[in-house]
Amino acid sequence: MNNKLACGKTILTGxxxxxxxxxxAELDVFGGYxxxxxxxxxxxxxxxxxxxxxxxxYRNTDSELASxxxxxxxxxxxxxxxxxxxxxxxxLMFELLHWATTAQLPLVIVNTNRSLGAPWxxxxxxxxxxxxxxxxxxxxxxxxxxxxxxxxxxxxxLSEDPQVNLPVLVCLDGFMLSHTxxxxxxxxxxxxxxxxxxxxxxxxxxxxxxxxxxxxxxQCPYNWEEHSRRKRALxxxxxxxxxxxxxxxxxxxxxxxxxxxxxxxKISGDPNAKVVVISMxxxxxxxxxxxxxxxxxxxxxxxxxxxxxxxxxxxxxNASKIIVIDRSxxxxxxxxxxxxxxxxxxxCGYNGADIHSFVGGFGGQNFxxxxxxxxxxAVLSEIGPLKxxxxxxxxx
Amino acid sequence: MRLHGLGGQxxxxxxQDILAPLISKAGLEVQAFPFFGGERRGALVSGYLRCGExxxxxxxxxxxxxxxVIFDHERISITKALEGLKPGGIALINTVFPNxxxxxxxxxQIYTLNARAISLMHGIGNPEDPYMVINSAMAGAVLKLLEPxxxxxxxxxxxxxxxxxxxxxxxxxxxxxxxxxxxxxxKIMADASAMWQWLLKRRIIPHLTQPDEHCTKxxxxxxxxxxRAIETTADGAYIIDEEKCNYCGICVTLCPCxxxxxxx
Amino acid sequence: xxxxxxxxxPFLDSRHGLCPxxxxxxxxxxxxxxxxxxxxSGKIKKIRxxxxxxxxxxxxxxxxxxxxxxxxxVHTPFIAGxxxxxxISIMSKRRGVNNDEITIVWAGDGASFDIGLGLxxxxxxxxxxxxxxxxxxxxxxxxxxxxxxxxxKGAKTQTSPEGKTIAQKDILEIMMAHKIPYYASIAxxxxxxxxxxxxxxYAADQSGFRCLHLLSVCPPGWKCDAAKALDLAELAVQTRAxxxxxxTGGCLRLTKPKREKPIEEFLKHQKRFDGIIDSPxxxxxxxxxxxxxxxxxxxxTRPA
Numbered sequence: 001m002n003n004k005l006a007c008g009k010t011i012l013t014g015x016x017x018x019x020x021x022x023x024x025a026e027l028d029v030f031g032g033y034x035x036x037x038x039x040x041x042x043x044x045x046x047x048x049x050x051x052x053x054x055x056x057x058y059r060n061t062d063s064e065l066a067s068x069x070x071x072x073x074x075x076x077x078x079x080x081x082x083x084x085x086x087x088x089x090x091x092l093m094f095e096l097l098h099w100a101t102t103a104q105l106p107l108v109i110v111n112t113n114r115s116l117g118a119p120w121x122x123x124x125x126x127x128x129x130x131x132x133x134x135x136x137x138x139x140x141x142x143x144x145x146x147x148x149x150x151x152x153x154x155x156x157x158l159s160e161d162p163q164v165n166l167p168v169l170v171c172l173d174g175f176m177l178s179h180t181x182x183x184x185x186x187x188x189x190x191x192x193x194x195x196x197x198x199x200x201x202x203x204x205x206x207x208x209x210x211x212x213x214x215x216x217x218x219q220c221p222y223n224w225e226e227h228s229r230r231k232r233a234l235x236x237x238x239x240x241x242x243x244x245x246x247x248x249x250x251x252x253x254x255x256x257x258x259x260x261x262x263x264x265x266k267i268s269g270d271p272n273a274k275v276v277v278i279s280m281x282x283x284x285x286x287x288x289x290x291x292x293x294x295x296x297x298x299x300x301x302x303x304x305x306x307x308x309x310x311x312x313x314x315x316x317x318n319a320s321k322i323i324v325i326d327r328s329x330x331x332x333x334x335x336x337x338x339x340x341x342x343x344x345x346x347x348c349g350y351n352g353a354d355i356h357s358f359v360g361g362f363g364g365q366n367f368x369x370x371x372x373x374x375x376x377x378a379v380l381s382e383i384g385p386l387k388x389x390x391x392x393x394x395x396x
Numbered sequence: 397m398r399l400h401g402l403g404g405q406x407x408x409x410x411x412q413d414i415l416a417p418l419i420s421k422a423g424l425e426v427q428a429f430p431f432f433g434g435e436r437r438g439a440l441v442s443g444y445l446r447c448g449e450x451x452x453x454x455x456x457x458x459x460x461x462x463x464x465v466i467f468d469h470e471r472i473s474i475t476k477a478l479e480g481l482k483p484g485g486i487a488l489i490n491t492v493f494p495n496x497x498x499x500x501x502x503x504x505q506i507y508t509l510n511a512r513a514i515s516l517m518h519g520i521g522n523p524e525d526p527y528m529v530i531n532s533a534m535a536g537a538v539l540k541l542l543e544p545x546x547x548x549x550x551x552x553x554x555x556x557x558x559x560x561x562x563x564x565x566x567x568x569x570x571x572x573x574x575x576x577x578x579x580x581x582x583k584i585m586a587d588a589s590a591m592w593q594w595l596l597k598r599r600i601i602p603h604l605t606q607p608d609e610h611c612t613k614x615x616x617x618x619x620x621x622x623x624r625a626i627e628t629t630a631d632g633a634y635i636i637d638e639e640k641c642n643y644c645g646i647c648v649t650l651c652p653c654x655x656x657x658x659x660x
Numbered sequence: 661x662x663x664x665x666x667x668x669x670p671f672l673d674s675r676h677g678l679c680p681x682x683x684x685x686x687x688x689x690x691x692x693x694x695x696x697x698x699x700x701s702g703k704i705k706k707i708r709x710x711x712x713x714x715x716x717x718x719x720x721x722x723x724x725x726x727x728x729x730x731x732x733x734v735h736t737p738f739i740a741g742x743x744x745x746x747x748i749s750i751m752s753k754r755r756g757v758n759n760d761e762i763t764i765v766w767a768g769d770g771a772s773f774d775i776g777l778g779l780x781x782x783x784x785x786x787x788x789x790x791x792x793x794x795x796x797x798x799x800x801x802x803x804x805x806x807x808x809x810x811x812x813k814g815a816k817t818q819t820s821p822e823g824k825t826i827a828q829k830d831i832l833e834i835m836m837a838h839k840i841p842y843y844a845s846i847a848x849x850x851x852x853x854x855x856x857x858x859x860x861x862y863a864a865d866q867s868g869f870r871c872l873h874l875l876s877v878c879p880p881g882w883k884c885d886a887a888k889a890l891d892l893a894e895l896a897v898q899t900r901a902x903x904x905x906x907x908t909g910g911c912l913r914l915t916k917p918k919r920e921k922p923i924e925e926f927l928k929h930q931k932r933f934d935g936i937i938d939s940p941x942x943x944x945x946x947x948x949x950x951x952x953x954x955x956x957x958x959x960x961t962r963p964a
Contacts, residue, residue, distance in 0.1 A: 029750055057750055061743070062782025069740035069779060073711075073747020076734055079754065081747075099737055207709055207732055207748070210757050217727040219735040221433070221719060404880075434719040435804055436679045437880050524887075526680070564821075615664045616850060620890055622685035623674045640674035644681035644879075645887030650850070 004053045005189060012184040014177035017145040018084060018110045018170070019044035020184075021152025024192045025108075027056040028079035031070040033063060033089060036122045037174035038112040041084035064089035068096035075105035076218065078201045078209075080156065082107065086174060087114040087128040094132075100167045101136045102230065103219055104205050104237065106159040107167050110152060113281065113327075114174040115363045123364020124174040126281060126327040130304075130336045132169065136234040138241050139305040141280040142172045143266060145182040150252070151302075154263075157196055157248050163240035165202050175364070176282035187256060195255050242306040264308035266300035267315055273297040275380070276316055278337060279325035280304060283367050287325070290369035294376060301337065309344045322353050323379055325392075327361035333389055335359040356382070360392025367392070397538075398458050399443030400477040401467030403436050406531025411443035413562035414535045419447045421554050423547025427452040437527045438642055440472065447542070465538060466490065467511075467530065478504070488537055490530060494584050501584055509537050509581040518573040520566060524658070526643040532559070532570035536577025610655035617647040617656060661854055669693040671707075671730030677720035681886025683877035683893055684716065684795050687848045688766070691793065691872075692731065694857060695762055695864035703865060707731045708761040709748060713741030713776065715768040715795065716802045741767045743779045746788035753789065762791055762864060769796040773809030773829045784838040787868045794831065794871065797878035805881030812901070814946060816932045817881075823935040831873060836907055841868040843907040847875040849894035855904055855915060875902045883931030892929060899926040900954050912960045923947045 005023055012020065018041045022030060030049070032042030049058035061067045067083040074081040085093070090111050100107060115121040116128040129139060138158055142148040148170070155168040172178055208214045222230075249263035261267070268288050269277075276297045277287055284300035291298060299315050301308070316322060326335020334342070338357035356379045361367060371392065378390070401407035408430040416428040426447040432439055443465075446452045459479075463486040466477050478487060478500070486505045489497060494508040511533035515521045521528040539550070555574065559567050611634060618626045618634065625640035626647065636647070636656075648656045671692040678685040698704050709732040712718055718735055722728040736744045745765035752758045772780055772794045783790070799805040799817055806819040809829040816823050835843045844859040846852075863870040877893050879886040896902040897917050904915035923946055927933040936942045 028754055029747065057754060059750075059786065062778060062785075065739060066743045066779050066782050069736070069743035070747045070750075072736065072740065073734075073744035073749075074751055075747075076744065077708075077748040077751035079747070079751040095737055096740055099740075207734070210706075210708075210752075210755065210761065215727050215730065215732055217722045217725055217733040217735075220721070220725065220727075220733060221723040223724055226724065433723075434677045434716075435802060436677065436716070436720075438680055439677065524885075613664070615666065619663055619666060619668070619690075619853075620686055620848075620850075622678065622680070622682050622689075622889075623676070624668075624672055624689060625674055637674070642680040644889070645885070646681055646890055649887040650890055 005048075005186065007186045007188045009183065009185050011181050012145055012149075012186075013040065013179055013181050014142070014145045014148050014172045015040035015112070015179065016044055017149040017184050018152055018172065019048070020186055021149040022082045022084075022108075022110075023048055023054045023056070024149075024187065024189060025080065025082065025153055025156045025196060026054070026189075026193075027082050029057045029059065029070065029074045029081050031059050031061045031067040031081070031083045033061050033067050033083075033085065035064070035086045035089040037114060037124075037178045038084045038086040038089075038110065040178070041110060041112075045084075064092045065096060068093040068100065071107045072096060072100055072103070072105060075100070075107050075201075076103075076206050078199065078206050080106075080160075080199055082110070082152075084110040084112070086112045087116045090128050091116055091131065097132070097137070097167065098135060099219075102234065104165040104202070104234070105167065106156075106165055106201065108152060108155040108159055108170060109167065110148075110170045110172070112174040112178040113171050121363040122174070124176055124282075124327070125362045125364070126171070126173075126336070127329070127362070129169060129171045130328045133305060133336065136238055137167050137169055137305065138164075138238070138303065139169045140171065140303055141301060142170065142177060143282060143284045143300055143302075145177060145180065146184045147302075148172045148177065149184060149186070150258070150260075153192060153196055154248055154252070157251075158241055158244060160199060160201065161240065161244050162200060162202060164237050164244060165205060166234075166237055166241065171281070173282035191255055195251060238306050242308075245303060245306075260302075262311060264301075264303045264311040265315055266302055267297065269297045270295050271297060274318075274320045275323065275376070276319045276321070277323045277325065277372075277376075278312075278341070279327075280337065281327065283325065283327070283361065286367055286369060287372050290372040291376060296376065304337075307340055307344065312341070312344070316353070319353055321356065321379055323356045323358065323375065325361075325375075326357065326359045329359050329362075335389065338389070354382075357389045358392050359389055362393065365393060397443075397445040397447075397463040397465065398461040398477075398480075399445070399465040399467070400472050401441050401443075402471060402527050403432065403434075403439040403441050404525070404527030404529065405441075405467045406529040406534075407441045407443050407467055408432075409562060410531035410535050411445055414531070414558060415445060415538060417558045417561070418539060418550055418555065419445075419542065419546075421548075421558070422542075422550055424448060424545070425451050431457070448545075461485065463488065463541065465534065467534060474500075486541060488534075488541060488581070490534060494582070497584060506584045507537065507541060507581050508584060509533065509577055511537070511577065514573050514576045514580065518569045518576070520569055520573055524645065532563075532573040533577035536574035536579075537581035539574075540578045540581050610653045612653055612655075614652060616650050616652070620646055620650055622646065661857060663850070663853065666853075667693075669696055671696070673728055673730065675722075675728040677728075678716060679878075679880055679886070681877070681879040681889040682716075683848065683875070683889050684797065685720075686890075687795075687846075687874055687876060688717075688729065690848060690856070691764075691860055692729070694860045695764070695791065699861055699865035701865050703759060705760060705762040705864065708752060708763045709734050711736060711741055711745040711748065711763065711765045711790075713765075713767050713771045714738035714802065715766075715771060716797075717766060717795070719802065738771055739776045739779060741765050741771055741779075742776060742783040742788070742790070742792060745790040745792070746783045746786070749789045758789060758867065763789075764791045764793060766793045766795055768801065769794060769798060769810035770800045770808045772796075773831055777809075777834075781834075781838065784835065784840050784869050784871070787840065789867050790869065791863055792869065792871045794873045795876050796874060797876045797881055799878065799881040801878055801881050805878070813949075814933065814936045814942065816883075816935060832905060832907070835871050835873075836910070836912075838869075839910060840871060841909070842866055842870040843873070843905075844871075845873040845875070845902065845905045847893045847897050847902055847904065849890050849897070851894055851918065852897055852904070859906060881932070884929050888929055892926070895921065895926040895929070899923045900950050901926045903954060903957055905957065912957070914957050914961050923950050
C-alpha cells in the first residue's frame with residue numbers, strides 16, 4: 001500500500017490524532033457515521049480516502065448499526081476495519097458489538113466519551129463506554145492526543161493478536177481531548193509497519209481463503225457444550241490480552257523510543273506517597289498539574305479492561321488513603337472504578353487503606369485544579385474508613 | 397412427566413394450555429414447559445411437566461421422570477424417550493399395535509391408546525397429514541393416569557372451559573376425543589394371552605409405481621422436491637429416498653402422470 | 661427451457677430442517693445451482709458465502725458448525741444481514757475477485773420489510789455489490805407466523821387473529837426509490853420456471869445491488885396443504901396476488917400471466933384468508949385491490 005501520509009511533529013486535535021492512527025493502521029475499510037464529538041474523525045478519514053492519501057475503502061453508513069454490521073462483514077472476510085462513534089451511537093451498536101466480541105472478530109472502535117442521555121448532552125463523561133464493561137472487549141482510556149494516536153495502533157496490535165481476536169475500544173474524552181489541539185508526533189509508516197504486522201486472522205473464525213475448498217458455517221446454532229467452550233475461550237482471550245499488553249508496550253518502546261512502562265497505568269507524582277489518586281481519561285493531566293507539589297501519587301488507568309489488578313496493587317503499594325475519581329455512576333451509588341477496586345479488594349492489596357470515592361464530571365462538568373485541591377484537603381482531614389460517595393457536583 | 401412428540405401433533409399446547417391448567421384446578425402445584433430446536437412441523441418437541449403438593453421452583457430438564465408420554469413412537473427413538481424413566485414408572489404411548497411393547501412391561505407400566513384413530517373419528521385432524529394433531533385424545537389419557545394424585549375431581553365444565561381457552565375451534569369435538577382418550581387408555585398386561593404381533597411399518601411415504609407403466613421421466617418431481625429426496629439412477633429411473641423425504645406430498649400432486657402415490 | 665434438461669447442482673442437502681413443503685427450500689436449491697453455473701455473459705462465479713439474518717434458515721441451514729446447504733454460511737443478527745453481506749463483498753473487491761465470487765444475502769420478509777429496512781435502504785443506495793434475496797413467506801415464519809410488513813391485509817396471523825388491518829408494504833416501490841441496478845419478483849412453479857431462471861441468471865451476472873423478491877409458499881404459516889405448495893406459487897402469479905415484475909435501469913416490465921384467474925382461486929386454499937373467503941363483500945374488495953395494483957403497475961411500465 002502506498003501511503004502519502006505526512007509524518008513528524010505537528011498540531012492535531014484528539015480526533016485528528018485518532019484519524020491518523022486509523023490511517024497509519026492501513027485499514028481495509030472504515031465505516032463512518034457522524035455523531036458529536038466524534039464526527040471529525042469520520043470527516044478526516046473521508047478526506048484522506050477521497051484524496052487517495054490512504055487506500056482504505058471509506059463508506060458513509062446509514063447508522064451506527066450499519067457501521068458495526070459493516071465491520072462484522074469486513075472482519076468475517078479477513079479485512080481490517082475501524083469506525084468511530086460516541087455515546088448514543090455506541091449504545092445503538094450494543095447488540096452487534098456483543099456479537100462481534102463473542103464471534104471473536106478483530107476490529108477497533110474509537111469512542112469519544114460523551115454523556116449518554118436521557119437527557120441530552122454533547123459533553124463528556126464516561127457513562128457511555130463504561131456501559132460496555134461486561135463485554136469481552138479491551139478498553140483503553142487516553143489522556144492526550146498523542147496517546148490517542150498511539151493507542152489506536154496498539155488496539156489493532158492487540159485486537160489481531162493470535163491469542164486474543166477481540167474488538168478493542170479506544171476512548172478519549174469528548175471536547176477535552178477530541179477537540180483540543182495539542183502537539184503530536186505522527187510516526188513514519190515504515191516504523192508503524194514494524195509494530196503492526198500483516199493481518200493474521202485466525203482461520204476458524206472467518207471465511208476461508210478464496211479457492212479454499214473448505215466449507216464453514218459461522219455463528220450457527222450450537223449445542224450447549226460449544227457455548228460453554230466459547231465462554232471459556234473468551235475468558236482465556238481476555239487473559240491473553242492481559243499478557244500481551246506489556247509485550248506491546250515493550251515493542252513500542254523499542255521501535256519508537258516512547259516509554260509507556262508496562263502499558264496498563266500512567267503513574268506520576270511522588271513515588272513514596274501515602275496518598276494515591278486513581279482516575280482515567282483527560283482529567284488525569286489536570287490532576288497531575290493540580291497536585292504536582294503535593295505528597296500524592298497519581299495513577300491513571302490506561303487499560304480499564306482487562307482490569308489491571310496486579311499493576312494497581314504494585315502502584316498502590318502501602319498507601320494509606322486511596323482517592324478514586326469517577327465520571328460514572330452505578331445503581332448501587334458507586335462510581336465504576338471504585339466498584340471495580342472494591343471487587344478486586346485483596347487482589348489490589350489495599351486492605352487497611354481507606355477508599356475515598358468521588359463521582360462527578362457528568363454532562364461535561366468542568367474540573368479545575370481547585371476542585372482537586374479541595375478534594376485532597378477534604379480527604380486528608382478525614383479519619384477512618386469511607387463513609388459515603390462524595391458527589392463533586394455538590395462540593396464547591 | 398416428560399413428553400415427546402413432533403411439531404404439529406399438539407404436544408406443546410397440550411402440556412401448557414390443557415394439562416397445566418387442569419392439574420392446577422385439580423388442586424396441585426404445576427409447572428410445564430416445552431423444548432424444541434426448530435419451531436416447525438415435524439421437528440422434535442419435548443415437554444416437561446412437574447406437579448405435586450409442594451411448590452415447584454426448579455427450572456431444569458427432567459432426567460428421571462415418573463411418567464413419559466410418547467406421541468409418536470415410529471419417528472422418535474423409544475429408547476431415548478424412555479431414558480431415565482424410574483423403574484415401575486408409567487409410559488403412555490400412542491400406538492396402533494400395543495403388543496409390540498410387551499417387552500417394556502418388565503421395567504415399567506405401559507399404557508397405550510390409538511390417539512390418531514380417536515382424533516379422526518371425532519373429526520379432528522387430517523388423515524393425509526403426517527404430523528396430525530392428536531393432543532386432545534392424549535390429554536384425556538394423561539388425565540386418567542393422573543387421577544389418583546388429584547386432590548379434587550375435574551368437572552365436565554372445568555375441562556370444557558380450559559379447552560375453550562386452549563383451542564380456537566372444534567371445542568366439543570376435542571372434548572369428545574378427550575373423553576374417549578380417558579376411556580380407552582389401557583394398560584398392557586405382560587401376562588396377556590394375546591400373542592406377539594409385529595407392527596407393519598405404518599409410515600406414509602410417497603412411492604413411485606412401476607416406472608414402465610406411468611413415469612415419463614419429465615423430471616418435475618426431481619426439480620421440485622424441497623428435501624432433494626428424489627434422484628435418478630444410472631439408467632434414468634427415478635427413486636425417492638425414504639430417509640430424506642418428509643412426506644410433504646408435492647411430488648404426488650405435481651406428477652402429471654399420477655405415477656406417484658402415497659402409500660402406508 | 662425444458663425441465664428435463666435441468667440438473668440441480670448438489671448444494672442444498674436433505675438434512676436441512678425446513679418444514680415439509682417449504683417453497684423457500686425448493687427455491688434455494690435452484691438459486692444456488694443457477695448462480696454457480698455459466699451466466700449469460702459467460703462468467704462463472706463461486707458463492708463466496710450465503711449471509712443469513714435471523715430466519716427459518718438460521719435454524720434449518722445447519723448447526724454445530726456443519727452447513728447443510730453446501731456453501732459457506734455467515735449467520736447474522738436479525739437487523740444486520742444486508743450490511744454484513746456488503747462488508748464481505750467489499751473485501752472481495754479489494755482482493756480483486758469481485759467478478760469471480762458472489763455474496764448472497766438470504767433474508768426473510770421480516771428482516772427486509774421491517775427490522776432491517778433501514779439497513780436495507782443504506783446498502784441499496786450505496787449500491788452494495790451483493791445479490792439480495794427477499795425470502796418472502798409473508799410472515800415472521802421462524803417464530804410461528806406472526807404478522808409482518810409483507811403480510812397481505814386481511815390475512816390471519818398469530819398476532820392478527822382476526823386478520824391484518826394494516827396494508828402490505830410495497831417493497832417494489834421502496835426498492836425502485838433507491839434506483840438499484842436490478843429488481844425482480846420471482847416465484848417458482850412449473851409454469852414460471854423460465855421466468856425464474858432468466859431473472860436469477862441475469863441478476864447473478866450483474867454487479868451492484870441486485871434484489872430478487874421471492875415468493876415462498878409457507879404451508880404452516882398460510883394454513884394450507886403442504887402438497888399444494890407449488891400450485892399456490894403458480895396461483896399467486898395467475899391471480900396476480902404476486903405480480904411478476906422486473907426493473908432494470910429504472911424501467912419496469914410486467915409479465916402478464918398466461919392464464920388469469922380470480923383472486924378467490926388463490927385465497928380459498930389458505931385458511932389464513934378464511935375471513936375474506938367467508939365474506940362476499942371482503943372478497944370483492946380484495947379483488948378490487950388486486951386489480952387496482954395491477955393497473956398501477958401497468959401504468960408504471962415503460963420500455964427499457
